[in-house]
Amino acid sequence: MQEQYDVVILGTGPAGATAAAYLAKEGLSVLAVEKDDFPRFHIGESLTGSAGLVVRELGLEAAMAELDYPKKPGVTVIGHQAKNEFFVPVMEQTWQVRRSTFDALLRDRAIENGMELLSARALKVERDGDVVTGLRVAPAGGGAERMIGCRMFIDASGQAAFLSAQGVAGPRRGDAFNGQMAFFSHYEDVPRDPGPFANNTTLFYSELHHWAWMIPISSTVDSFGVVLPKETYKQVASSPEEALAWGIANINPEIAGRFSKAHRVEKVRAFREYSYRIDPFVGPNWACLGDAHRFLDPIFSYGVSFAMMEARQIALKMTACWNDADLEEPLRDFAKWSDTGQNIAHDLIKYFWKFPVFFGYQMQNVALRNEVIQLFGGACFHPEAMRVPALFREALGEESAQIVRPPASQQPMALSA
Amino acid sequence: MELAAADISSELTDFTNHDILHGQGQDLTPDTPLLELGILDSLSMVSLLAFIEERYGVKIAEEEIAPKHFSDLQAVTTLILTHTQNQEAGARPADELRQLVSLQQSYGLRSVEVETPGRRHHMLQSDGAEPMWLLLPALGNPSTSWAPVMRALSGEQRSVALDFGGFGLSEYKGEAPSYIDHVEATLAVLDQLTAAPVVLVASSAGAMVAVEIARRRPDKIHALVVTGFGLIADPDSWWRELRSLSVSPEKFMEAAYYSPPPLTPVLRRILAGVLARPAYYSFLDQGGLEAMRASFDDIQTPTLFVAGEADRIIGRQAVEDACARIDGACVSWIARCGHFPPVERPEPFLWYVRDFLQSL
Numbered sequence: 192m193q194e195q196y197d198v199v200i201l202g203t204g205p206a207g208a209t210a211a212a213y214l215a216k217e218g219l220s221v222l223a224v225e226k227d228d229f230p231r232f233h234i235g236e237s238l239t240g241s242a243g244l245v246v247r248e249l250g251l252e253a254a255m256a257e258l259d260y261p262k263k264p265g266v267t268v269i270g271h272q273a274k275n276e277f278f279v280p281v282m283e284q285t286w287q288v289r290r291s292t293f294d295a296l297l298r299d300r301a302i303e304n305g306m307e308l309l310s311a312r313a314l315k316v317e318r319d320g321d322v323v324t325g326l327r328v329a330p331a332g333g334g335a336e337r338m339i340g341c342r343m344f345i346d347a348s349g350q351a352a353f354l355s356a357q358g359v360a361g362p363r364r365g366d367a368f369n370g371q372m373a374f375f376s377h378y379e380d381v382p383r384d385p386g387p388f389a390n391n392t393t394l395f396y397s398e399l400h401h402w403a404w405m406i407p408i409s410s411t412v413d414s415f416g417v418v419l420p421k422e423t424y425k426q427v428a429s430s431p432e433e434a435l436a437w438g439i440a441n442i443n444p445e446i447a448g449r450f451s452k453a454h455r456v457e458k459v460r461a462f463r464e465y466s467y468r469i470d471p472f473v474g475p476n477w478a479c480l481g482d483a484h485r486f487l488d489p490i491f492s493y494g495v496s497f498a499m500m501e502a503r504q505i506a507l508k509m510t511a512c513w514n515d516a517d518l519e520e521p522l523r524d525f526a527k528w529s530d531t532g533q534n535i536a537h538d539l540i541k542y543f544w545k546f547p548v549f550f551g552y553q554m555q556n557v558a559l560r561n562e563v564i565q566l567f568g569g570a571c572f573h574p575e576a577m578r579v580p581a582l583f584r585e586a587l588g589e590e591s592a593q594i595v596r597p598p599a600s601q602q603p604m605a606l607s608a
Numbered sequence: 609m610e611l612a613a614a615d616i617s618s619e620l621t622d623f624t625n626h627d628i629l630h631g632q633g634q635d636l637t638p639d640t641p642l643l644e645l646g647i648l649d650s651l652s653m654v655s656l657l658a659f660i661e662e663r664y665g666v667k668i669a670e671e672e673i674a675p676k677h678f679s680d681l682q683a684v685t686t687l688i689l690t691h692t693q694n695q696e697a698g699a700r701p702a703d704e705l706r707q708l709v710s711l712q713q714s715y716g717l718r719s720v721e722v723e724t725p726g727r728r729h730h731m732l733q734s735d736g737a738e739p740m741w742l743l744l745p746a747l748g749n750p751s752t753s754w755a756p757v758m759r760a761l762s763g764e765q766r767s768v769a770l771d772f773g774g775f776g777l778s779e780y781k782g783e784a785p786s787y788i789d790h791v792e793a794t795l796a797v798l799d800q801l802t803a804a805p806v807v808l809v810a811s812s813a814g815a816m817v818a819v820e821i822a823r824r825r826p827d828k829i830h831a832l833v834v835t836g837f838g839l840i841a842d843p844d845s846w847w848r849e850l851r852s853l854s855v856s857p858e859k860f861m862e863a864a865y866y867s868p869p870p871l872t873p874v875l876r877r878i879l880a881g882v883l884a885r886p887a888y889y890s891f892l893d894q895g896g897l898e899a900m901r902a903s904f905d906d907i908q909t910p911t912l913f914v915a916g917e918a919d920r921i922i923g924r925q926a927v928e929d930a931c932a933r934i935d936g937a938c939v940s941w942i943a944r945c946g947h948f949p950p951v952e953r954p955e956p957f958l959w960y961v962r963d964f965l966q967s968l
Contacts, residue, residue: 264959265959269944270650271649271650273867273944274650274651274867275650275867276944276953277955278953278955278956278959279955280955280959384943385917385940385941385942385943386940386941386960387963388942388943388956445944545643545675546643546675547649547650548648548649548650548653549673549674549675549678551650552653552670552673553670553673553674555670555756556670556671557715557759557760557762560760582674585676586674586675586676
């Protein structure tokens with residue numbers, strides 16, 4: 192192990208491992224710091240079409256089949272009281288995954304590409320003025336604290352949001368979909384739709400902000416989760432197990448039917464106060480990726496995909512400009528790109544809940560529908576020439592993330608010491 | 609008919625109070641925020657649009673079904689007025705089937721007529737790449753029943769949905785046509801449309817015409833897709849049952865759909881119109897029922913069946929029996945779907961057809 196790397200990455204989930212895999216492949220020296228032992232459980236088990244593209248670029252397609260990950264034709268959305276339903280196909284080959292093994296797969300690919308891995312806990316980010324210069328860590332299993340120098344530091348620490356906690360990135364502020372709680376586990380013996388559609392994500396919704404997901408993560412196991420507003424949870428349940436049982440019985444008649452013979456094969460977990468954003472999330476020689484700066488809402492499975500797409504994007508931007516005097520331009524471009532995509536995704540989710548009837552009609556209109564299919568697939572980051580983002584912005588008014596706040600990239604950002 | 613804004617908004621208020629809120633909405637006024645109060649859901653929206661169409665002769669395009677036009681009844685009134693003021697007197701086709709066609713034209717599908725000796729055939733068309741898909745409707749259904757699928761194909765795939773003679777906007781002079789007449793007429797149309805092999809996609813009893821064409825002219829058919837049809841063990845009692853269902857639109861819709869759409873007055877009139885046509889009965893009464901028993905024999909064309917798991921008109925066994933008669937054929941089942949997958953679940957239907965064509 193060296194004292195100095197081109198890039199130090201904190202966290203080896205999908206954001207960190209993907210960034211490392213791309214950067215190391217381009218010949219940069221990359222050290223990743225991880226505190227957890229792998230494999231470990233994680234939520235976020237469905238990939239969009241754009242994440243499928245990243246998986247294929249990393250050459251992992253054959254491994255996905257070996258791991259028994261279902262190939263995902265698309266998303267079936269079953270409406271209130273199961274009275275209506277629509278299907279959104281994926282535009283690119285993509286998969287449903289078990290995160291314990293998927294995250295390990297990505298990390299192994301990064302190591303094969305040249306990433307070094309250090310098992311350690313991050314203590315403090317080191318700076319020279321505003322410029323990040325390295326990371327102080329405590330190695331796992333004891334040993335002396337050490338300082339690792341780097342030109343670029345990437346925070347991929349997930350919901351821990353290390354750089355925000357360090358006061359380097361902006362403060363963590365609750366975002367639009369806070370106040371929701373998710374309860375989830377894995378099940379066997381849940382009947383699925385026939386044929387390839389067995390591998391679809393199925394979303395079931397009820398009244399405002401009450402919904403559930405079903406994601407097949409292998410040929411026999413389904414991830415199932417229920418999302419409720421905090422107030423509902425207080426009224427109907429006193430434990431996560433009860434909340435999940437309540438959701439199975441009450442969210443949608445279609446769920447109750449499917450779960451009559453199901454049995455649970457994982458413990459029940461809960462997830463709350465999950466919607467937040469951190470701004471600014473890039474600065475002189477540092478950037479936050481994925482959950483380390485923003486998490487909207489799990490409904491359209493954007494979490495892992497956005498993390499991987501952001502990781503790919505920043506790696507491509509940085510390697511293209513690595514020989515420049517500073518990294519200001521690629522980081523600024525990256526922040527703008529991220530804000531654009533995340534804000535459109537925010538509006539898509541907001542509009543879906545606020546105007547479900549109209550969302551349904553727009554899904555019948557071929558021109559709009561094709562755009563929504565692309566947005567579901569991850570095209571939020573490339574909205575050029577699309578009509579739907581403007582339509583959502585106009586309908587949401589004040590609640591649109593596209594107009595309420597200027598993108599972080601337009602806010603003053605000190606990029607030099 | 610010149611209606612003032614005040615009249616329209618007061619009628620809309622009455623309708624919403626009585627028919628949507630069932631008398632529970634005495635406080636509702638033209639500026640009550642409909643969306644914020646959750647008054648409009650997917651079912652009440654269908655009723656409201658049907659009322660507007662019936663009362664004011666205004667068909668609101670999907671494009672216009674946006675929150676800004678439905679924030680309150682005042683906004684809906686404004687939307688209606690923009691239509692009635694733009695409407696030239698007599699410009700609206702009187703006949704419901706023509707209205708359905710002109711609505712699809714506004715979405716970019718084309719209404720085309722083809723002449724074959726002694727006949728004029730109407731069809732709906734989407735432009736796009738070859739091979740052409742020839743879409744045959746179910747017994748009694750107009751070509752517009754294929755519109756949900758065709759609009760998704762528009763610009764990508766050339767497709768033609770035919771109105772069978774005596775149905776939709778296709779004429780049939782003289783005797784009511786038998787199913788063999790439909791086979792011959794469809795072949796004549798096909799020869800005019802293209803010399804290249806086509807993908808033949810047929811719904812319900814329309815599939816009887818499709819399989820006969822595939823049997824007679826395998827050179828013309830690249831692939832065959834049959835939906836909502838199978839090998840019926842006892843055609844006579846099946847036909848009796850279907851006719852008794854058809855007496856009541858409610859019963860028919862209940863059997864044909866997993867979740868039946870609300871029976872609007874327009875839909876009711878279209879259904880009644882179909883059942884009044886002699887062609888509806890002559891299709892099977894003149895030799896069709898006998899032919900059913902051998903429908904799926906001697907088919908060499910690659911064939912896909914797409915079936916709704918909740919089809920109460922053609923059972924699972926009938927689909928599987930038909931599939932077993934054709935070498936290499938397979939069935940794709942669609943969950944929560946009745947007798948008309950292209951209407952009830954157009955997206956999964958298309959997904960399966962495209963997947964099948966790619967596999968050839």
